[in-house]
Amino acid sequence: MPPLNLGSLSSSEKLELLQLLEEKERRSRQNRLATYKPYRKQVEFHKSGAAYRERLFMAGNQLGKTLAGAAEAAMHLTGEYPEWWQGYRFSGPIVMLAGSESYELTRDGVQRLMIGPPMNPKDWGTGYVPKKAIVSTTKRSGVSGALDSVSVRHVSGGISTLLFKAYEQGRSKWQANTVNFVWFDEEPPPDVYFEGITRTNATGGLITVTFTPLKGMSEVVRRYTKPGDDPGAVDRNVTTMTIDDAEHYTPEERAKIIASYPAHEREARTKGIPALGSGRIFPVTEESIKVAPFEIPKHWVQIGGLDFGWDHPFAAVGCAWDRDADVFYVTKAYRARESTPVIHAAALKPWGAWLPWSWPHDGLQHDKGSGEQLAVQYRSQGLTMLPERATFDDGTNGVEAGVMDMLDRMMTGRWKVFSTCPEWFEEFLLYHRKDGQIVKEMDDLISASRYALMMKRFAKVKPSNTAWAFTDRKVV
Template identity: 75%
Template sequence: MLMAELDRRRRTNRLAAYAPYSKQEEFHEAGALFRERLFMAGNQLGKTLAGAAEAAMHLTGRYPDWWKGKRFDRPIVMLAGSESYELTRDGVQRLLIGPPMNEEEWGTGYIPKADIIATTRRSGVSGALDSVTVRHVSGGASTLLFKAYEQGRGKWQANTVDFVWFDEEPPEDVYFEGITRTNATRGLIAVTFTPLKGMSTVVARYILEKSPDREVITMTIDDAEHYTPEERQRIIDSYPPHEREARTKGIPSLGSGRIFPVPEEDITVSPFAIPKHWVQIAGIDFGWDHPTAAACLAWDRDADVIYVTKNYRKREAPVHTHAAALKPWGSWLPWSWPHDGNNDVAAGENLASQYKAQGMPFLAERATFEDGSNSVEAGLMDMLDRMVTGRWKVFSTCSEWFEEFRLYHRKDGKVVKERDDVLSASRYALMMKRFARIEGGDTNWNFKARKVV
C-alpha cells in the first residue's frame, strides 16, 4: 500500500522531480534577465519539456529551491500553443496535463493533479482542452489558455497576459501578437523550437537584432545527458545531411552566408594536457552590453596546429570581475587585445591599462598582424584556412565558442557582428601568436617587440 501511494504521488506531482540539464537551467535563469527568450535545440533534446516545467511553476507558484529564473508571486494568465490544435494537444497539453485521450491520467503532467481546479474542452478536436484553471500557492487561481498558430493572429488576441509560450516556431504576426498581449505587464515570451525554417524572421529577431530584452539559448545533442554516445551517433546518422545540424544541434540553416562552412566534428577534439614545449597565448574582446569574452590558444609549432583550449564570456561586469576569472589561466600567459582597449573611459584610464593594473600580462600594443594590419577578413580567412586544412582544433569543452561558430554568418556579403565575442577573442590571439609563450617560461610582461622564433 505504501509503495502504491508513493507511486501515485510521484505520478501526480511530476513537477517536484524536475531536474534540468545545464542548458535547460540556463534557459530558465535567462527569464530573470530577458523578457524574450528563444530555446533553440535539436529534436527530442528536452526543449519542450523545459518549457512545460517552467510554465507549471509560473502557473502554480511552486518554485524549487534551486530556481534562479523569473518568479510570479501571484496568479497569472498564460497563453500556450503550437502550429495546430492537434500538435498543441499532443505536445504542450500532454506535458502540462497528461495523456489527452485518457482523462483519468490528467494530472500526470507537470501541473500537479492537486492544483488542477477545472478544465474546459475545445470542440472539434478530440481530447483537446481550451483552458485550465490552476491553483496558485498565493491562494488565487491562474488561467492557462491553449492556442494554435493555424487560427491566425486574431485568435491570439486576449486580455493582458503575463506569460506566452510558443512551442515550435510561430509565424511573425502571431509572435508579435503574443508580445502585444504582454506589453502592459512586461510579461515573458518563451519560444522553444528546432530551427527547420532556417534564418526566418523570428530566428533573425533573436540573432541579428540586438536588444537587452532578448536572449537565445542553444542546445545540442551533446548537451542531452539522457543519450549515450552510441545513441547520439545513431540519431545523428538517421537524419539526412542537410537536416543534421538543425535536428541535432539546433542550428538554423545559414546557407552560403555561413562564415565557417566546416562540419563541427572536423574541428572538435577532446581536451588533453598541453605539452610543455607548446606555446600559448590568450585573446580578449571587451564588452558591456555585449559580453566581454576571452579565448586561450595553444600552438603546436611543429605541426602548425592551433588549439582553442579555454573560453570565457560574461556580460555587464566590471574589469575586476573579468580579471578575477581570467588570471587563473596563468600569470605567464600573454594577452592580446583589440584597438578599443586604447579608448579613453570616464575614469581617465583606458581598458588595457585597467586590466594591466589588475595583474594581467597584456601585450604592449593592440592586436595586429606582423605587417601592422588588423583586417577582420584576413583574420577570418586565416581561421577558415586552418579549419579546412586540419590546423585549427577546438576543445569540446569550449561550449561558448561553438555556440558562436554555429551562427556566425554574413548578410549581403558583410560579416554580421553579433554573437561573435569569443570568436573575436580567438582571432586577436591568432593575430598575435608570434608573442605566444611556453607555460611558466616567462613572467616578464614587457612583451613589446618580442616574438616566438
C-alpha cells in the same frame, strides 16, 4: 526495513496491498509536478526568470526543453513552487497563452505535457498540471483531442486560465486583453512573438521561448543572441543546452545520436546552436578544426589579415602556416566596431611589429575625414601593411575561390583554429548562403582570414629576438 514476505500475507492482505500500491501509483501519476527533478541547465533556465522578462531556452532535440517549459508553466498556473525554486514567482492566479506551430503540434506537445494524453480524457491530469488542480476544460472544434482552454486552481484559492494557441492562424489569434505569461514552444514567427510581448506589456509579464534553432539565425534568434545596440537586450536571456547536459543519455548513446544527424544540422540538433541548413558554407564540425593553443614553431611563417569596418566590425586575425604539412592556423582574433585606426593599431601592434598584414581592396579607399587611404593610415600607425591589396598568386581576388580554398582545407585537415578564438567560431557557425549568395553579415573575422590565406606567400618567420606572447582580444 526488511523486504516484505508476500507469502506470509493472507489473500485479503495481498489485495489490500495491491490497492495501496495502485493508489500510490495513481497519486504519483496525477501529481507529476511533485516529482520534477530538472537537470543543471534546466535549473539555470528556470532561475533566469527572476532576472529577465524575455527568456529563450535553446536546446537540441529530445533534451528536455519542452518538458522544462511545461513544468514551469504548471508552477505558475498553480502557484505550487518546489523548495528548490529560485525563479520568478507569481503571487496569485495568472492568465497564460501557450502554443506551437499548429494546433496539432500544440496538442501533441504543450497540451500533452501539461494536461495528459490528448486522446484519452480519463488520463487528463497526468501531465504537469496536477489532476486536483484542473477545474474545467473547453475543447477546440475541428482538431480531435485539442483543448482551447483550461481553468486551473491556484493555491491562493483563485483560478488561473490557460489558453492554447497556434502560430498558423497568425498574430491575431494571440490577441487577448492582458496576460501574465506567454510560452512559445518551437520558434514563432516575428509577428506572433511581438504580439505575445504586447499582450504582457500591461502586466509586465514573462515571455518564454523553447525550441531547437533549425531555422538558423532568424529574427527571433538574433533578438536574443545578436541584439546589437538594442537597449531592451538587458531584459533578455538565452540558456543553451547541449546533448552533453542531458544526463539521461550514456556516452555511447550520445555518440550514436550525434552521428545520426546530417552534418549541417548536427550543431542545432545536439548543441542548440542555430542551424543554417544546406546553405551553410562550411558544413564541417567545430571540433574538427579546433585545436588547443601551442607555441608556434620557430620555422613556421606567420601573417595577419585585416577587414576594415566601422558600422560593421573591424576585424583582424593572426595566422601561422606550416609549409611542410601545408596546414594553415588562425591563432589570434580581434574584433571591434566604431573605433579609429589609432585604436585598432594599438591593439594589434603587440602581436609583433614584424608581422606582415594583408588587406582587402577597400583599403585603397580614401577616408572622408583625412583624405588618406585606409591602408596608408594603418601603415602610419606602425602596422607592417603589405604593399598591395590581397590577391591570389594569379592576381585574382574572387570571394568564392577564397571560400572554397578555406573549405577544402577544413575538409582535408589543413585548416585549424585556436580554441582561444571564440569570436571566430561564432562567425564560422553562422556563415551561410541565401538564394545561392553569401550573406555578408557576421563575416568579418572570416573575411580577414581569407585575405591572410590569399597572401600566405608573403608570410614571414618571426625574428628570433622577439618573445612569444598571447595578447588580450577585444570583442564588441
